[in-house]
Amino acid sequence: MYTTTMYRLQFPSTAGRADSRNFMNQIKKLVGDTYQPHVTIDLSAVTELTADGIDLLLECAERVEHADGSVSIVSASAEVLIILEVTRLTSVVKTIETEAEQVPAFISSIGDSTGTGQVAA
Amino acid sequence: MGRVELGALVVTRGNPEQALSGAPSSWSSTWPVLGKTVLERWLDRVQHLGAGMVSVVRSDAQLPNVLQTMCGWANEGVERILLILLGSYAEVDLLDVVQFHSRTQNQVTRVFDPEGPLGISLYDRGEVLRHRGGSSNATKLPARYDFSGYVTRLSSIGSYRQLVLDALNGSCGIRPAGSQQQDGIWIDPSAKVHSSVQIQAPCFIGRNVRLRAGVVIKQYCSIEEGSEIDIGTTIDQSSILPYTYIAPGLNVRHAVVDGTRLQHIDRGVTVDLGRAGLSAGLAQSISSPGGLSPE
Numbered sequence: 001m002y003t004t005t006m007y008r009l010q011f012p013s014t015a016g017r018a019d020s021r022n023f024m025n026q027i028k029k030l031v032g033d034t035y036q037p038h039v040t041i042d043l044s045a046v047t048e049l050t051a052d053g054i055d056l057l058l059e060c061a062e063r064v065e066h067a068d069g070s071v072s073i074v075s076a077s078a079e080v081l082i083i084l085e086v087t088r089l090t091s092v093v094k095t096i097e098t099e100a101e102q103v104p105a106f107i108s109s110i111g112d113s114t115g116t117g118q119v120a121a
Numbered sequence: 122m123g124r125v126e127l128g129a130l131v132v133t134r135g136n137p138e139q140a141l142s143g144a145p146s147s148w149s150s151t152w153p154v155l156g157k158t159v160l161e162r163w164l165d166r167v168q169h170l171g172a173g174m175v176s177v178v179r180s181d182a183q184l185p186n187v188l189q190t191m192c193g194w195a196n197e198g199v200e201r202i203l204l205i206l207l208g209s210y211a212e213v214d215l216l217d218v219v220q221f222h223s224r225t226q227n228q229v230t231r232v233f234d235p236e237g238p239l240g241i242s243l244y245d246r247g248e249v250l251r252h253r254g255g256s257s258n259a260t261k262l263p264a265r266y267d268f269s270g271y272v273t274r275l276s277s278i279g280s281y282r283q284l285v286l287d288a289l290n291g292s293c294g295i296r297p298a299g300s301q302q303q304d305g306i307w308i309d310p311s312a313k314v315h316s317s318v319q320i321q322a323p324c325f326i327g328r329n330v331r332l333r334a335g336v337v338i339k340q341y342c343s344i345e346e347g348s349e350i351d352i353g354t355t356i357d358q359s360s361i362l363p364y365t366y367i368a369p370g371l372n373v374r375h376a377v378v379d380g381t382r383l384q385h386i387d388r389g390v391t392v393d394l395g396r397a398g399l400s401a402g403l404a405q406s407i408s409s410p411g412g413l414s415p416e
Contacts (some may be wrong), residue, residue, distance in 0.1 A: 048393070051396070083394075
């Protein structure tokens with residue numbers, strides 16, 4: 001039996017090298033350990049999305065996608081949302097106002113799988 | 122100096138409240154609307170009116186400078202002075218205003234539309250000289266010229282876009298520069314448009330614009346002089362201001378982009394695209410064989 005899990009990760013406020021590496025290590029670990037991970041990325045600490053930040057978000061989305069998972073964005077500022085739209089990242093990741101919105105999509109997705117849902121706090 | 126019947130003084134100050142507050146949503150009279158700025162369009166009309174003297178005072182000038190210029194002209198014998206405080210695009214028939222002023226024999230005529238004054242006034246020489254002399258004796262009240270034609274006040278990004286839309290729709294007197302390639306698509310002959318580019322009418326592609334492969338220009342877009350849209354980017358209901366570079370693969374919707382600054386029309390949010398490497402300002406004089414390059 002597989003376990004489908006929701007994760008919540010804080011996106012680094014500045015996509016510096018150390019922060020980015022730490023963030024990607026978390027992504028790699030959960031992708032390796034989890035079947036169809038559902039990752040919610042909290043962008044509340046991000047005031048400005050730089051080129052490095054966009055790259056980091058794309059790499060994260062790519063890895064999770066390869067594990068048949070999904071990525072959602074929560075608490076993005078109006079400015080960051082516009083950058084996500086301009087870069088077409090909104091077609092890759094789902095943007096949600098609150099995590100409560102994530103749950104129905106999550107339940108719907110596990111209904112199509114043979115796994116069991118498990119939500120990580 | 123010979124006798125000059127009419128002088129015109131244009132003050133480029135935009136919306137006074139926003140100019141003072143520096144509100145990011147305000148727009149400048151130096152922004153072109155389909156190839157020509159509102160200021161240039163006013164100057165064309167003033168010159169067409171036959172003004173013997175025309176001067177443009179920059180927005181940072183103080184009011185005394187304006188009065189000084191007007192008094193100087195009056196001293197030199199200019200009979201009438203048309204003062205335009207550039208806060209709107211208004212298709213006022215200036216000749217009719219001058220004739221109305223003569224007919225009513227007032228010292229001052231001010232132009233209004235239903236929303237209020239348009240910042241257009243016509244002064245007699247005597248009135249200006251009286252003002253210079255510091256006389257507080259009231260002359261006749263200013264005559265009011267009521268105008269009910271097309272007006273857009275230069276108040277916000279939304280009003281700028283409305284003017285662009287009205288011009289593209291033919292709802293006002295502005296005609297896009299360049300030639301109409303297809304119905305509703307104006308492309309300047311100097312623009313370089315890749316054969317794969319998709320363009321939807323109505324829209325405007327200005328002088329020396331470069332649209333690279335796979336670009337999509339949707340309805341109601343204006344791409345102003347010297348801008349470059351890189352491979353695969355879609356521009357939708359937006360205005361790209363002069364000498365702006367937009368990076369590949371982007372989707373710009375409902376926005377005005379000026380160099381690195383994107384102003385979203387619906388949300389009233391301004392974003393710096395430069396930090397994310399998504400846009401740049403271009404040097405105005407660069408014209409290399411390989412095309413324009415970001416600064």
